[in-house]
Amino acid sequence: MPFEVIFGAWVATGLTLFILTFLYEDNPLFKIAEHLYVGVSVGYAIVKTYDTVVIRLIYEPMVKQGDWSLLVPLVIGSLMLARYVPKAAWMSRIAFAFVVGVGSGLAIPRVISSYILKQIEDTVRPLVSLATDGSTTFTYSLLDPASNLNAIVLLIGVVSVLFYFFFSVEHTGPGKVVARTGILFLMIAFGAAFGYTVMARMSLLIGRLSDLIDYSHPEYGRATWWLLAVTIATLIAFRARRRGMEPPQ
Amino acid sequence: MSLAERMLSIDRRIIFLMIGLCTLIPLLYPVGLAIKVSPEVKSVYDYIESLPAGSVFLLSLDFDPASKPELYPQAVALMRHAFKKNLRVIGMTLWLPGTGMANEVVSRIAREEGKVAGKDYVFLGWSPGGGSVIINMGQDLYKAFPTDYNNQPTRDLAVLNGVQSLRDVNYVVSLAAGTTGIETWYVFGKDKYKFELGGGCTGVIAPGLYPLLRSGQINGLIGGLRGAAEYEVLIGKKGKAVAGMDAQSATHFAIILLVILCNVFYFSIRTSGKTAGQH
Numbered sequence: 001m002p003f004e005v006i007f008g009a010w011v012a013t014g015l016t017l018f019i020l021t022f023l024y025e026d027n028p029l030f031k032i033a034e035h036l037y038v039g040v041s042v043g044y045a046i047v048k049t050y051d052t053v054v055i056r057l058i059y060e061p062m063v064k065q066g067d068w069s070l071l072v073p074l075v076i077g078s079l080m081l082a083r084y085v086p087k088a089a090w091m092s093r094i095a096f097a098f099v100v101g102v103g104s105g106l107a108i109p110r111v112i113s114s115y116i117l118k119q120i121e122d123t124v125r126p127l128v129s130l131a132t133d134g135s136t137t138f139t140y141s142l143l144d145p146a147s148n149l150n151a152i153v154l155l156i157g158v159v160s161v162l163f164y165f166f167f168s169v170e171h172t173g174p175g176k177v178v179a180r181t182g183i184l185f186l187m188i189a190f191g192a193a194f195g196y197t198v199m200a201r202m203s204l205l206i207g208r209l210s211d212l213i214d215y216s217h218p219e220y221g222r223a224t225w226w227l228l229a230v231t232i233a234t235l236i237a238f239r240a241r242r243r244g245m246e247p248p249q
Numbered sequence: 250m251s252l253a254e255r256m257l258s259i260d261r262r263i264i265f266l267m268i269g270l271c272t273l274i275p276l277l278y279p280v281g282l283a284i285k286v287s288p289e290v291k292s293v294y295d296y297i298e299s300l301p302a303g304s305v306f307l308l309s310l311d312f313d314p315a316s317k318p319e320l321y322p323q324a325v326a327l328m329r330h331a332f333k334k335n336l337r338v339i340g341m342t343l344w345l346p347g348t349g350m351a352n353e354v355v356s357r358i359a360r361e362e363g364k365v366a367g368k369d370y371v372f373l374g375w376s377p378g379g380g381s382v383i384i385n386m387g388q389d390l391y392k393a394f395p396t397d398y399n400n401q402p403t404r405d406l407a408v409l410n411g412v413q414s415l416r417d418v419n420y421v422v423s424l425a426a427g428t429t430g431i432e433t434w435y436v437f438g439k440d441k442y443k444f445e446l447g448g449g450c451t452g453v454i455a456p457g458l459y460p461l462l463r464s465g466q467i468n469g470l471i472g473g474l475r476g477a478a479e480y481e482v483l484i485g486k487k488g489k490a491v492a493g494m495d496a497q498s499a500t501h502f503a504i505i506l507l508v509i510l511c512n513v514f515y516f517s518i519r520t521s522g523k524t525a526g527q528h
Contacts, residue, residue: 045346049345056400106384111436114440118466122463122464196456196473198501200451202496203318203474204315206272206318207318208318213276
């Protein structure tokens with residue numbers, strides 16, 4: 001196995017164990033891993049951005065292919081840096097105005113179409129279906145999202161939740177029943193979201209533990225076992241040192 | 250102090266240890282619980298299955314290493330399926346921190362499936378702008394990505410023959426860990442350039458994407474590690490996702506048990522408190 005793969009496995013194992021030590025208590029090993037994560041992420045982002053934006057998208061097309069039209073976005077983008085010069089800071093507003101204007105122009109129509117119109121279109125569904133011979137039919141399947149029964153459930157859910165957030169009318173009498181129904185729908189939605197979140201977090205744990213199991217094999221030099229021993233020993237040492245520094249009671 | 254009070258004030262590290270063991274033991278000794286494929290995952294599989302060889306499949310890996318355990322197995326399964334169907338695969342990412350990982354998974358699976366870079370697949374890399382990149386690709390793919398990740402001019406690549414913009418792409422799947430992902434691809438891509446769109450996502454954002462699925466804005470959704478496991482079952486190549494399903498079930502069972510127990514203890518304390526108050 002190549003050296004860089006084994007080295008990467010040792011680094012990944014060590015950092016995983018260091019981060020997991022936080023579950024026991026906050027400690028310097030966790031801080032090292034945390035700071036490394038932030039530093040490496042930022043360093044990676046800077047290098048990739050420089051390589052992609054400055055070199056590939058600006059320098060090479062302009063200098064090698066003679067596409068000097070790129071000077072326009074380059075100058076507009078550079079105006080943002082004027083914020084660091086107090087006397088020229090006003091020039092950065094031109095760049096921000098351009099970004100806000102273009103961004104809004106691109107996003108507003110598309111977002112209205114995608115999130116509002118399409119979703120309303122899907123919410124307002126016929127409560128009964130028309131058969132080919134002109135008679136009406138009603139489908140009862142709760143498992144079929146397109147069934148008429150689910151259309152009614154959807155209608156009740158949307159109306160009751162919207163009513164719950166309508167604070168201009170006191171929620172008493174029949175209004176209380178509708179608002180309570182809205183709370184019920186909200187609770188189900190929150191429960192589903194929480195269930196998915198738990199599943200996602202457990203998946204992350206499974207991913208890390210799977211890697212730790214893989215890296216405990218002899219081809220990786222039993223990285224997990226060695227680094228687990230080092231981590232536990234370091235934690236014990238830190239704890240003993242802290243106890244020694246505590247003033248006598 | 251009653252048992253209920255002692256249990257509710259238990260050291261949380263014991264809970265962590267319990268969850269850790271519930272995850273670790275099934276990973277070491279899997280039992281192979283059955284995995285039922287959901288319709289939303291099957292829809293993505295069926296659509297790829299229906300594409301003729303040579304169709305253009307774009308996989309946008311819109312996640313970073315923090316979401317690797319959930320979305321990496323999805324990417325692996327989708328890539329294997331696309332290569333097995335002899336589709337022309339375009340890989341890219343809208344997430345800067347995930348660029349290296351995305352390149353690694355695309356090139357590794359392509360190598361394992363015997364595919365050639367530039368002929369059978371291309372990894373375009375990352376370009377800044379999020380939604381603007383999609384709009385740019387919809388107008389002219391070669392302006393958005395003049396070169397691929399390996400700095401090869403995209404116009405010279407055989408895999409992109411006949412592909413001028415997103416309108417020439419048969420199917421797009423975005424594997425997303427958050428904003429700048431499936432919704433962005435729908436809003437700035439599918440809604441405007443009319444290609445078919447599917448999605449894969451982390452468990453956290455899955456509930457928010459179901460409205461898009463129901464309304465037909467996306468044709469299928471692979472949700473979290475569970476979705477990846479279902480896809481692995483569909484393509485008949487079990488991987489890391491299927492291996493993790495036993496652990497997932499065990500931890501879910503442990504958490505449900507803890508929630509029930511905590512409620513029992515809580516209500517027993519409340520009831521005993523009321524009784525004491527009456528006396």
